Structure formats: C-alpha cells, structure tokens
Amino acid sequence: MPGRYHIITYGCQMNVRDSETLAGLLESMGYRPADRPEDADVVLVNTCTVRESADERAYGRLGELRRLKQRNPGLVLGVAGCLVQKDREEVLRKVPHADLVFGVHNLHRLPELLRQVHEGCQRVYEVWDRRPKDEPLPALPAVRRGRVRAYVNVIHGCNKFCTFCIVPFVRGRERSVPPEQVVAEVRELAAQGFSEVTLLGQNVDSYGHDLRPRTDLADLLRQVHEVEGIRRIRFTTSHPRDMTEKLVRTVAELPKVCEHIHLPVQSGDDEVLRRMHRAYTVADYLRTVDLIRRFLPEASLTTDLIVGFPGETEEQFENTLRLVEQVGFDACNTAAYSPREGTKAATFPDQVDEQTKQRRLWALNQLAERVAYARNRALVGTVQEVLVEEVGRGGLLGRTRTNKVVTFHGPPGLVGQLVRVRIREAGSWVLRGEALREAVLAG
Numbered sequence: 001m002p003g004r005y006h007i008i009t010y011g012c013q014m015n016v017r018d019s020e021t022l023a024g025l026l027e028s029m030g031y032r033p034a035d036r037p038e039d040a041d042v043v044l045v046n047t048c049t050v051r052e053s054a055d056e057r058a059y060g061r062l063g064e065l066r067r068l069k070q071r072n073p074g075l076v077l078g079v080a081g082c083l084v085q086k087d088r089e090e091v092l093r094k095v096p097h098a099d100l101v102f103g104v105h106n107l108h109r110l111p112e113l114l115r116q117v118h119e120g121c122q123r124v125y126e127v128w129d130r131r132p133k134d135e136p137l138p139a140l141p142a143v144r145r146g147r148v149r150a151y152v153n154v155i156h157g158c159n160k161f162c163t164f165c166i167v168p169f170v171r172g173r174e175r176s177v178p179p180e181q182v183v184a185e186v187r188e189l190a191a192q193g194f195s196e197v198t199l200l201g202q203n204v205d206s207y208g209h210d211l212r213p214r215t216d217l218a219d220l221l222r223q224v225h226e227v228e229g230i231r232r233i234r235f236t237t238s239h240p241r242d243m244t245e246k247l248v249r250t251v252a253e254l255p256k257v258c259e260h261i262h263l264p265v266q267s268g269d270d271e272v273l274r275r276m277h278r279a280y281t282v283a284d285y286l287r288t289v290d291l292i293r294r295f296l297p298e299a300s301l302t303t304d305l306i307v308g309f310p311g312e313t314e315e316q317f318e319n320t321l322r323l324v325e326q327v328g329f330d331a332c333n334t335a336a337y338s339p340r341e342g343t344k345a346a347t348f349p350d351q352v353d354e355q356t357k358q359r360r361l362w363a364l365n366q367l368a369e370r371v372a373y374a375r376n377r378a379l380v381g382t383v384q385e386v387l388v389e390e391v392g393r394g395g396l397l398g399r400t401r402t403n404k405v406v407t408f409h410g411p412p413g414l415v416g417q418l419v420r421v422r423i424r425e426a427g428s429w430v431l432r433g434e435a436l437r438e439a440v441l442a443g
C-alpha cells in the first residue's frame with residue numbers, strides 16, 4: 001500500500017515540528033516524500049488557527065485540493081492540527097472531501113487511522129480533547145528538513161490562558177517531556193550530524209514544573225549541553241513571567257547556549273497587559289530585560305506584539321511604540337489582534353475597528369524595522385560566528401549566535417560548519433558579510 005506523501009504545514013515552529021513527526025510516522029510505514037501534492041498518494045494539511053487569516057489560508061488550500069482529489073480519487077487527503085482541534089465538525093462540513101481528520105493529540109495514531117482509511121472506512125475522524133493524563137508522551141520518529149538545525153519538543157501545551165490566545169484550548173495543559181527523553185533525542189540528532197538544537201515549547205521556561213522529581217529549563221540546558229557533537233543550543237518561546245535569574249545565568253555560563261532570547265511582551269501598556277491576562281507590568285518586563293542585558297550584554301532580544309487589542313486607545317498604543325524604542329528589539333513579530341472564538345477577549349465589547357488596527361500595525365512595523373536596522377548596523381565591522389545552514393540565492397546562508405541571518409560567498413561544503421564572518425552590510429532582517437581566511441572553526 002505505501003506510496004508517496006506530501007505534507008503542507010501552516011503556523012508556528014510547534015507545527016513544523018509536528019509535521020516532522022507526521023513525516024517520521026509515514027516513513028516508518030514505508031511511505032516516501034513527494035515534492036508536490038500532485039505526485040503524492042497521501043496529502044496531509046497540518047493547520048494552524050492562531051489568527052483568522054491562518055484559518056482562511058488552510059480552508060483555501062483544502063478547497064484547492066478538492067480538484068486534485070477529483071482527478072485522483074485514490075488520493076488520501078488528511079487534515080490535522082489546531083484548526084481541527086478548534087473547529088471539529090466545521091472542518092468535516094467545510095472539507096467534505098477529506099478522508100481523514102485528526103487532532104493535535106492524535107498525531108501518534110496516524111498509522112492506525114490510515115489503516116482504517118485503506119480498509120475502506122468512509123471517513124476517519126479522531127479528535128481527543130486531551131492526551132490521557134497518565135499516558136506517557138511517546139518518543140515518535142521524525143524526519144527533519146536539512147541536516148544542520150533541528151527542533152526538539154520539551155514541553156507541550158500552555159497553562160497561561162492569555163485572553164487573546166487559543167493555544168491552551170487546542171493544545172491543552174502543559175506537559176513536559178522527561179529530561180532523559182529529551183537528551184536521548186538530542187543524542188540521536190547529534191549522531192545524525194545535526195549541530196544545533198532548539199528546545200521548543202509554547203512556554204518553554206515553565207519546563208519541568210509538572211515532572212517528579214521537579215526540574216527546570218536551566219537544568220535541562222545543562223544536560224543537553226553535555227551531548228557531544230551538538231555545538232549550539234537555543235530555546236523558545238520564553239514568557240516574561242517565568243524567566244528567572246537562574247535561567248539567564250545558565251545561558252551566560254554554558255558556551256553552547258546561544259545569546260538570543262525571544263521574550264514576547266505583547267503590549268507596552270499596563271492596562272492592556274492586565275486585560276490580556278499576561279500577569280506582568282511593563283516595569284516587570286523592563287526589569288527582566290535589564291537582567292538579560294546584565295548577564296548577556298551581547299544577546300539579541302526579540303518579541304511578539306499585538307496591536308488593536310480590544311479597548312486599546314491611541315495613548316496605550318503609543319506606550320507600545322515607546323517600549324519598542326526603549327528596549328531596542330532586534331526583531332518584532334507583529335500582528336493586528338484577531339478575535340478567536342472561545343477566548344475571553346473575543347467577547348470583549350470594545351473591539352477596535354479594522355482600519356485602526358491596520359494603521360497601528362503599519363506604524364509599529366515602520367518603527368520595529370527602524371529599530372532592528374539600528375541594532376544590525378551596529379554589527380557592521382564585527383566578526384560573527386555563523387553556522388552555515390544552506391546554499392541560498394545570495395550565496396551561503398547561516399545564523400549568528402544571536403539568531404541573525406547572514407549571507408556570504410563560500411563553497412557549498414561549508415554547510416553545517418561554524419564560520420567566522422566579518423559583517424560588511426546590514427539590512428533590517430539580513431546581514432551581509434565575508435568569510436575570514438581560516439574561517440572554519442574546529443568542531
């Protein structure tokens with residue numbers, strides 16, 4: 001039965017990582033990858049629902065795939081991910097041509113669900129509300145893209161319930177992966193030749209509070225740091241409420257852990273933060289920034305920001321602009337607030353009109369770009385350690401320890417190597433440089 005598969009992924013790094021697991025499960029069944037859905041026997045769409053536009057994109061793509069299914073009735077079309085978890089019956093109604101619909105807690109069941117499809121079940125549907133509490137998180141096979149950097153899930157779900165966010169409803173409560181399981185996965189990646197791992201979690205700084213014996217991210221970083229062959233370690237996403245001095249000191253102390261902290265602030269106004277249920281004030285956030293700058297003066301700091309949250313006044317929005325300027329973020333992921341059904345903020349009566357949201361988003365993006373450019377310009381003339389990831393259009397492409405993208409000319413054989421690069425030009429998003437002679441750093 002096995003043939004070829006193609007996976008279409010929307011959304012965040014967690015979803016990218018889930019798609020790697022889906023690929024791993026399919027390959028363990030004997031399927032091989034296809035570059036295009038047209039060449040595949042199984043097409044899976046792994047959806048995201050963090051914003052309304054993500055829903056629309058997934059439904060749009062699934063609509064297009066109906067034609068492919070008409071041309072090739074033997075094709076198995078599956079829909080997975082957060083949109084399924086949220087919409088359930090609506091997905092069944094809107095995508096009647098899907099053979100298989102399964103939720104985020106059912107990924108590991110893919111082989112069994114596909115078997116049911118092949119045995120002639122009309123439509124296979126399985127969406128668990130949550131994974132059974134006493135069932136351990138299974139170590140599943142995964143197929144990674146490339147051979148340089150890989151994501152490793154260390155904690156699933158979120159307990160925070162920010163009023164704008166759908167994640168706790170679709171991904172469930174926090175569940176940490178036991179440290180020995182994380183370390184085993186990292187060892188396996190090192191054996192496969194990966195140089196860099198990113199420890200992933202919606203709230204990665206909460207890692208370990210639910211494990212017995214209790215542990216934390218700082219201790220996990222120490223264990224991962226021991227794995228031979230791994231040269232760089234990152235982690236994301238941090239929450240300002242959970243970032244501790246112990247964690248920051250640990251990052252500063254361990255040479256393999258890179259100096260980049262992604263610390264979503266969401267707004268620069270205390271009242272908006274309160275209504276978002278973020279559980280910190282702007283002053284708290286700035287104290288954490290000071291802590292990071294004290295122990296990691298070279299670190300880059302990136303963030304997420306939402307404009308047009310319900311009730312956000314012009315003055316409150318300007319407080320966000322002020323904060324961006326004051327902190328000097330290296331990059332900002334920005335978004336206009338998008339109400340998500342089922343979340344508290346979607347019921348707030350004082351929704352901001354679309355035009356105002358878009359105007360604020362434009363102004364914020366202008367400022368964020370200017371601030372990022374200033375940060376990058378300061379690097380011109382410096383020598384950075386770059387891990388080369390791939391051959392891009394403008395030459396080799398890699399990242400600094402601070403997660404800045406650098407392009408430079410060099411032979412393809414440098415992919416996977418740490419190279420010393422002098423930065424010659426800066427843009428807001430990309431740096432250009434040239435490799436130094438004797439550029440390759442020993443492993």
Ligand code: SF4
Pocket residue numbers: 158159160161162165166167168202203239
């Ligand atoms: S911390 Fe807030 S924004 Fe982040 S995943 Fe949890 S609920 Fe969503």
